[in-house]
Amino acid sequence: MGAKWGVVVVAAGRGSRMGTKESKQYLEMQGKPIVVHTLELFAALDDLAEIVVVVGADDVGRVEELVSRFGIGKVKAVVAGGSERQHSVYNGIQALSPAVEWVMVHDGVRPLVTAAAVGACCSVAERVGAAVLAVPVKDTIKQVGDNGLIVSTPDRRSLWAIQTPQAFRRELLVRAHEQAHEEGFLGTDDAMVVERMGVPVAVAEGDYTNIKITTPEDLPWAEFLLAKRGRGEG
Numbered sequence: 718m719g720a721k722w723g724v725v726v727v728a729a730g731r732g733s734r735m736g737t738k739e740s741k742q743y744l745e746m747q748g749k750p751i752v753v754h755t756l757e758l759f760a761a762l763d764d765l766a767e768i769v770v771v772v773g774a775d776d777v778g779r780v781e782e783l784v785s786r787f788g789i790g791k792v793k794a795v796v797a798g799g800s801e802r803q804h805s806v807y808n809g810i811q812a813l814s815p816a817v818e819w820v821m822v823h824d825g826v827r828p829l830v831t832a833a834a835v836g837a838c839c840s841v842a843e844r845v846g847a848a849v850l851a852v853p854v855k856d857t858i859k860q861v862g863d864n865g866l867i868v869s870t871p872d873r874r875s876l877w878a879i880q881t882p883q884a885f886r887r888e889l890l891v892r893a894h895e896q897a898h899e900e901g902f903l904g905t906d907d908a909m910v911v912e913r914m915g916v917p918v919a920v921a922e923g924d925y926t927n928i929k930i931t932t933p934e935d936l937p938w939a940e941f942l943l944a945k946r947g948r949g950e951g
């Protein structure tokens with residue numbers, strides 16, 4: 718990462734698919750909330766200038782206290798998110814310092830991303846203008862109709878499972894979010910609002926361990942990977 722980079726860590730979701738009373742980003746692993754693991758990883762990146770954390774409106778004070786308790790550096794602001802992930806992202810971008818010219822957006826519930834993968838994503842973004850971390854899919858993916866019948870089977874060689882961080886020149890991402898808002902478009906990731914403008918977005922190959930903690934089955938796998946990483950076993 719050469720230029721002035723900021724990251725928006727989004728953690729304002731309800732975690733409904735996890736089925737826990739506590740939102741999944743606050744579930745603890747190795748004595749720390751998942752979102753703290755994620756923030757600590759980005760705070761340790763030498764070339765990262767600042768972090769904005771986006772959380773539920775009622776959780777701003779709680780997360781500010783976590784940032785202080787765990788001594789997490791580079792946190793410029795903790796701000797309230799919105800009803801959709803895309804709204805939370807936009808709120809986060811607005812809180813970055815004006816000097817930040819490149820933005821990463823990262824899911825707060827992806828605590829296992831590596832510094833190397835983040836660096837690769839940013840390098841590709843600086844070259845292309847926009848990039849997302851991804852891995853080639855391992856399973857055959859099929860499109861299935863409402864009737865449960867298979868519609869098509871895309872060539873697996875062209876299919877990638879998209880992750881975060883997703884990295885962009887800041888003015889591009891702001892413009893894309895504002896256009897999506899004006900046109901009532903909601904995407905499931907940040908690249909979608911840029912792609913729909915016809916702007917190229919590149920893929921940077923990441924790791925299969927960069928999982929998004931979403932459903933209960935993800936928790937033991939994340940615990941295992943976190944422990945493995947803590948032992949320096951990658």
Ligand SMILES: Nc1ccn([C@@H]2O[C@H](COP(=O)(O)OP(=O)(O)OP(=O)(O)O)[C@@H](O)[C@H]2O)c(=O)n1
Pocket residue numbers: 727728729730731732733734735742771772798799800801802803805806824825826827929930931
């Ligand atoms: N309005 C929202 C929705 C999601 N997120 C964040 O976006 C990331 C990816 O979203 P997802 O895994 O879907 O989290 P949730 O929306 O909380 O999960 P669910 O869909 O199961 O409720 C998470 O870190 C989540 O906290 C957010 O900041 N604001």
Ligand SMILES: C[C@](O)(CO)[C@H](O)COP(=O)(O)O
Pocket residue numbers: 802824878879880881905906907929
């Ligand atoms: C952004 C993302 O993590 C890329 O795979 C994914 O689209 C988030 O989806 P979610 O339903 O908000 O978890």
